[in-house]
Amino acid sequence: xxxxxxxxxxxxxxxxxxxxxxxxxxxxxxxxxxxxxxxxxxxxxxxxxxxxxxxxxxxxxxxxxxxxxxxxxxxxxxxxxxxxxxxxxxxxxxxxxxxxxxxxxxxxxxxxxxxxxxxxxxxxxxxxxxxxxxxxxxxxxxxxxxxxxxxxxxxxxxxxxxxxxxxxxxxxxxxxxxxxxxxxxxxxxxxxxxxxxxxxxxxxxxxxxxxxxxxxxxxxxxxxxxxxxxxxxxxxxxxxxxxxxxxxxxxxxxxxxxxxxxxxxxxxxxxxxxxxxxxxxxxxxxxxxxxxxxxxxxxxxxxxxxxxxxxxxxxxxxxxxxxxxxxxxxxxxxxxxxxxxxxxxxxxxxxxxxxxxxxxxxxxxxxxxxxxxxxxxxxxxxxxxxxxxxxxxxxxxxxxxxxxxxxxxxxxxxxxxxxxxxxxxxxxxxxxx
Numbered sequence: 001x002x003x004x005x006x007x008x009x010x011x012x013x014x015x016x017x018x019x020x021x022x023x024x025x026x027x028x029x030x031x032x033x034x035x036x037x038x039x040x041x042x043x044x045x046x047x048x049x050x051x052x053x054x055x056x057x058x059x060x061x062x063x064x065x066x067x068x069x070x071x072x073x074x075x076x077x078x079x080x081x082x083x084x085x086x087x088x089x090x091x092x093x094x095x096x097x098x099x100x101x102x103x104x105x106x107x108x109x110x111x112x113x114x115x116x117x118x119x120x121x122x123x124x125x126x127x128x129x130x131x132x133x134x135x136x137x138x139x140x141x142x143x144x145x146x147x148x149x150x151x152x153x154x155x156x157x158x159x160x161x162x163x164x165x166x167x168x169x170x171x172x173x174x175x176x177x178x179x180x181x182x183x184x185x186x187x188x189x190x191x192x193x194x195x196x197x198x199x200x201x202x203x204x205x206x207x208x209x210x211x212x213x214x215x216x217x218x219x220x221x222x223x224x225x226x227x228x229x230x231x232x233x234x235x236x237x238x239x240x241x242x243x244x245x246x247x248x249x250x251x252x253x254x255x256x257x258x259x260x261x262x263x264x265x266x267x268x269x270x271x272x273x274x275x276x277x278x279x280x281x282x283x284x285x286x287x288x289x290x291x292x293x294x295x296x297x298x299x300x301x302x303x304x305x306x307x308x309x310x311x312x313x314x315x316x317x318x319x320x321x322x323x324x325x326x327x328x329x330x331x332x333x334x335x336x337x338x339x340x341x342x343x344x345x346x347x348x349x350x351x352x353x354x355x356x357x358x359x360x361x362x363x364x365x366x367x368x369x370x371x372x373x374x375x376x377x378x379x380x381x382x383x384x385x386x387x388x389x390x391x392x393x394x395x396x397x398x399x400x401x402x403x404x405x406x407x408x409x410x411x412x413x414x415x416x417x418x419x420x421x422x423x424x425x426x427x428x429x430x431x432x433x
Contacts (some may be wrong), residue, residue: 003039003076009083011037018134019152020044021052025086028071033351034086035071042078049080052150056082058126059149065366065412066110066117067389068137068147068338082150083338089137092172096133101175102144106190106384108215110144110366111169114389115212117146118165120389122158129153129162133171138251143368143387143412153361161203162211166201189220216386217398294351294431302408305376315345318429323360328425329414335378335422336414342368345412345426346375352403353431357396360427364415365390369397369409382408389413 002011008030016037024037037084040052053073060070073082075403092102102110114136121128128135128149135148148164171177174186182195199212200206206214296319301310310329317325329336336342344367356369366389372381386397414424 002037003041003079005037005076005079005081009037013073015089018148018260019130020048021150025089028083030164036068036084036086036147037087038084039076039077039081040150044079048152049075051152052080052082055126055129058124059121059128060271062117062120062124062126063335063337064117064120064389065143065368066145067114067120068145068149069335070149083377084147085145087137087145088142088148090139091134092136092138092168093133094136095172096175099175101187102138102172102205104173104187107169107173107190108194108218109384109387110138111172112212112215114144114146114160114165114169115208115215116388117164118161119212121183121193121209122161127153127156128161128164129156129157129167131161132256133168136168136172140170158207162201162206162208163204165208166198166211189255193218198292204261208360212388216388219400249374294349294353294433296347296429296431298326298348298349300346300384302344302346302377302379302410304379306343310345318345318347318426321428323427325427326363326427328423329411329418332398332414333421336424337362337412340410342410344408346406346408347429348375348406349431350404352401353399353433355396355398355432356407357394357430357432358426359392359394359429359430360396360410360425361390362415362423362425363390364413365411366413368408368410368412370410371402371405372408375406379408385409 002024008028010027010029012027012034013025015322017023017027018038020040022039022041026035026037028035040049044052053075055072056073059067068087069085069311071083072083074080085277093204095101118128118131120387128146128329130148130151131146132148134147135151136144137147138144144312154241159237167177170183173190176186182192183198184190184195194215197211197218200214201211226228252257266368299315301308301312301315303310311327313421314325327345332339360422367387368384369386370379370384372382376382385400386404388395388397407430409426411424414422417423
């Protein structure tokens with residue numbers, strides 16, 4: 001029998017236990033939405049219930065795209081409970097047991113997002129204490145969420161949180177816990193740079209913010225090293241040596257020949273060299289100049305879950321070369337995640353940018369950055385390339401190679417405004433080649 005909770009919560013299905021925490025899928029009838037109810041019951045001690053509530057209430061003060069939101073928590077006559085976001089019910093542990101791993105193309109943005117969410121907790125002095133596969137929810141086409149707050153934690157510390165998250169990420173991408181084989185050697189398309197980042201986090205060299213930053217900067221696919229860094233073999237050296245020998249012989253023959261001779265076999269030596277050199281110079285210079293140009297050719301509001309308008313008159317401020325002029329969201333009375341999944345703006349870009357910088361931004365916004373070749377009003381058509389939070393008033397995002405198309409800044413959480421309500425804002429967006 002489930003315990004007695006406020007009447008607005010209607011118990012639906014008992015999901016099982018997460019350690020000493022019982023979990024239920026329920027309906028919040030007041031808002032007509034599914035929620036996850038976590039309960040520590042009468043078999044627990046008073047100290048354990050206090051520990052549970054402290055952990056849950058600490059996490060409830062932090063909002064982030066990659067954190068499961070907590071809506072309520074309180075004591076019961078013989079226990080304690082929390083009401084949190086329903087994230088689909090499938091954890092990384094469930095997926096691994098079903099033989100699934102996190103897709104490579106979704107790993108880096110979700111891994112960086114989870115690390116950034118952990119950094120947000122640590123900034124507020126909140127420790128998770130028990131991160132594992134079972135505390136990370138991941139539903140396809142939705143951001144991974146760090147949850148499981150209130151788990152029994154032993155020896156909690158910020159360093160342990162980072163190490164535990166790193167271990168969970170390795171298991172998520174490889175399907176196998178342990179560190180004997182580097183993830184990039186087990187997963188096609190994963191850069192070896194990710195191996196180095198994970199090892200540093202596991203050894204305690206990185207905090208959560210550093211882990212997030214390096215994961216965001218890691219290439220999205222494995223890249224061949226430059227020729228100078230590759231190991232040499234006789235199969236590479238012999239053809240090169242042969243070509244060098246031929247070149248030397250031709251050079252000697254050319255020096256011994258009178259370049260004024262009109263022998264048709266020797267005629268091309270002097271004049272053609274000049275012509276070819278001019279042609280090469282012309283053909284290689286022009287494309288380089290063209291490819292270095294990146295420009296914003298259009299911008300529009302993206303608000304499919306609202307009225308389609310969001311201070312449209314301010315859109316030109318996003319690329320007017322003036323950081324002091326801003327585009328802002330409407331003022332919301334409640335946190336954005338409680339109202340809709342997000343709001344933002346889409347920019348049409350010409351060229352191939354390598355990074356984008358947001359200037360004059362509201363501190364504490366969470367975002368997803370998505371791309372699509374042809375504009376679509378359906379967010380499911382967009383490819384996610386990055387996610388995270390903006391700390392301070394600026395943020396720089398390294399971009400995978402995408403030429404032309406549309407870039408969507410999808411704000412999934414916005415900060416509280418001193419004047420009341422919740423408002424997000426951006427002063428300037430600058431794409432760089």
